[in-house]
Amino acid sequence: MEMRMxxxxxxxxVLGTLGIFAYAAWTGLVWAPPDREMGDVQRIMYAHVPMVxxxxxxxxxxxxxxxxxxxxxxxxxxxxxxxxxxxxLVFGAIGTTLGAIWGRPTWGVYWAWxxxxxxxxxxxxxxxxxxxxxxFVDDPERRAVWSAVTGIIIAxxxxxxxxxxxxxxxxxxxxxxxxxVDPQMVYALRxxxxxxxxxxxxxxxxxxxxxxxxxxxxxxVPEPAPGAQQVVA
Amino acid sequence: xxxxxxxxxxxxxxxLVAGAGLAYVAFGNIGQNLVFYxxxxxxxxxxxxxxxxxxxxxxxxxxxxxxxxAAHTHLSFRVADTDQPGAPSxxxxxxxxxxxxxxxxxGVVVEGTFDRSQTFTSSRLMVNHSNExxxxxxxxxxxxxxxxxxxxxxEAR
Numbered sequence: 001m002e003m004r005m006x007x008x009x010x011x012x013x014v015l016g017t018l019g020i021f022a023y024a025a026w027t028g029l030v031w032a033p034p035d036r037e038m039g040d041v042q043r044i045m046y047a048h049v050p051m052v053x054x055x056x057x058x059x060x061x062x063x064x065x066x067x068x069x070x071x072x073x074x075x076x077x078x079x080x081x082x083x084x085x086x087x088x089l090v091f092g093a094i095g096t097t098l099g100a101i102w103g104r105p106t107w108g109v110y111w112a113w114x115x116x117x118x119x120x121x122x123x124x125x126x127x128x129x130x131x132x133x134x135x136f137v138d139d140p141e142r143r144a145v146w147s148a149v150t151g152i153i154i155a156x157x158x159x160x161x162x163x164x165x166x167x168x169x170x171x172x173x174x175x176x177x178x179x180x181v182d183p184q185m186v187y188a189l190r191x192x193x194x195x196x197x198x199x200x201x202x203x204x205x206x207x208x209x210x211x212x213x214x215x216x217x218x219x220x221v222p223e224p225a226p227g228a229q230q231v232v233a
Numbered sequence: 234x235x236x237x238x239x240x241x242x243x244x245x246x247x248x249l250v251a252g253a254g255l256a257y258v259a260f261g262n263i264g265q266n267l268v269f270y271x272x273x274x275x276x277x278x279x280x281x282x283x284x285x286x287x288x289x290x291x292x293x294x295x296x297x298x299x300x301x302x303a304a305h306t307h308l309s310f311r312v313a314d315t316d317q318p319g320a321p322s323x324x325x326x327x328x329x330x331x332x333x334x335x336x337x338x339x340g341v342v343v344e345g346t347f348d349r350s351q352t353f354t355s356s357r358l359m360v361n362h363s364n365e366x367x368x369x370x371x372x373x374x375x376x377x378x379x380x381x382x383x384x385x386x387x388e389a390r
Contacts, residue, residue, distance in 0.1 A: 033368035037334055042366060070244030073237065107359045108332030112342075114269045145240060152247035156254045163259070169269050169291060171342055176364040185366050 017198040024195035027188035035185075044102040046188055050196035051095030052120070056158055058088035058200065059123065063155035066148040075219065078144040079211035081151055082134060083204050089127040091200065096120055107171060115164040116172035119157055126154040140218045270342050272314045274321035283347045290353055291342040291361065295322050299337055312341060312353070323347070327355040334360050 028046030035042035065081035068074075096117075100110040111117060130150050137143035165174045178186050257263070270291035276283050290312055298311035306328060313322035316338050325343055335341070340361030345354045 036367045036369050038362070045366070067244055067248070070240045070247075073240060106332065106334055106362050108335075109357070109359050112269075112359060115267065141236075145243060148240075149243050149247045152244070152251050153254075156251045156258075159255060160258055167259070168267060171269065171359055171361055173362055173364040176366065180363075180365045182366055182368050184368065 014202060017202055020198060021195040024191035027191050032184050032188040033182065038106055041102060041105050044098050046192040048095055048098040048102060049189060050193045051091045051098065053193060054196050054200045055088050055092035055095055056161065058084045058091060059155055059158040062088060062151050066151035069144060069148045075212060075215040079208050079215055081148065082211040083207035085127050085130050085151065086207055087200055087203050089124060089131065092120065092124050096124065112171045114170040114172055115168040116161065116170050119161045119164045123157045123161060126157065130154060140215060273312055273323040274314045276323065276347065277321055284349055285346065287344065287346055289342055289344045290323060293340055294337050296337045312343065323353050325353045325355050327358050329358050331358050332360045334362065
């Protein structure tokens with residue numbers, strides 16, 4: 001009974017997320033005005049900005065999990081660290097690709113090695129390496145410790161990405177504020193940030209469950225079935 | 234040493250390395266070695282050292298300096314530190330199709346070489362967008378931006 005209730009709540013949460021996502025997409029693609037200079041291509045902002053923000057948020061979650069794991073080992077924090085590294089990579093890769101598609105018509109180039117783009121590229125490569133490391137280490141405990149140390153080091157890049165446009169001269173513009181953006185665009189952007197945040201939560205919960213199940217399967221010694229013959233693997 | 238003490242030491246070590254790395258990037262002087270572009274003033278201050286190597290020059294397109302040649306294959310303009318008159322500026326020659334938003338007073342980063350003739354030959358022209366986003370002006374149709382961005386090309390025809 002409780003199981004069925006929970007299942008229904010989950011389905012409702014996913015449907016609610018999809019509904020908010022659809023509304024947010026409508027505000028960004030239809031309702032908000034095009035930019036005066038860039039025209040409709042500026043609407044990429046409504047996906048690019050939220051996705052890159054979710055990458056930074058995932059990186060922050062990964063950092064917290066890594067620190068907490070080393071102080072109080074638990075498969076749950078290790079599973080959430082694994083989940084958040086993957087969402088950081090997925091949201092970051094798609095968000096950066098959208099940025100490149102936006103860059104071609106506005107900047108004139110898909111890519112430039114400016115401080116912002118370079119630091120993001122470093123983060124994506126680092127999380128890909130983090131995921132590779134997790135797959136290379138077979139012992140779950142050793143894997144958790146090594147990847148926690150790696151995750152802490154990688155997280156240095158998260159504040160550097162945020163401040164890169166303020167500290168150094170770059171092609172990428174500095175952060176916009178509600179004062180530099182039309183109110184209708186701010187409204188659409190806020191809905192899209194909310195929508196992508198909810199999508200991130202759905203992804204994190206799903207991936208966390210898979211990771212935790214895998215961890216428990218790895219660390220539990222299977223009990224031989226009654227009467228089963230000893231099988232030599 | 235128990236494994237939990239060892240993990241805590243790992244955590245402290247990693248945090249220390251991470252904190253030191255961040256402090257180095259934030260407060261160290263790497264900003265002076267990691268420069269994405271020079272402004273015209275900075276490049277001119279280098280004197281003859283700026284002649285030759287591929288460099289990036291960034292600034293704004295000086296108002297009134299935009300010219301297409303007769304065959305419409307070469308574009309010349311001056312890149313200045315700011316759009317104020319009298320700001321240090323450098324003449325730039327480009328044979329590329331500029332991005333749509335290219336116009337006077339807009340931020341640009343050009344990649345190319347500078348030489349004794351005091352002309353910067355650009356092989357890559359990039360437009361630097363500000364962090365401002367505004368709707369079309371009242372009275373402008375939804376397609377107004379298409380005509381405003383192609384204005385420099387239309388003028389030269």
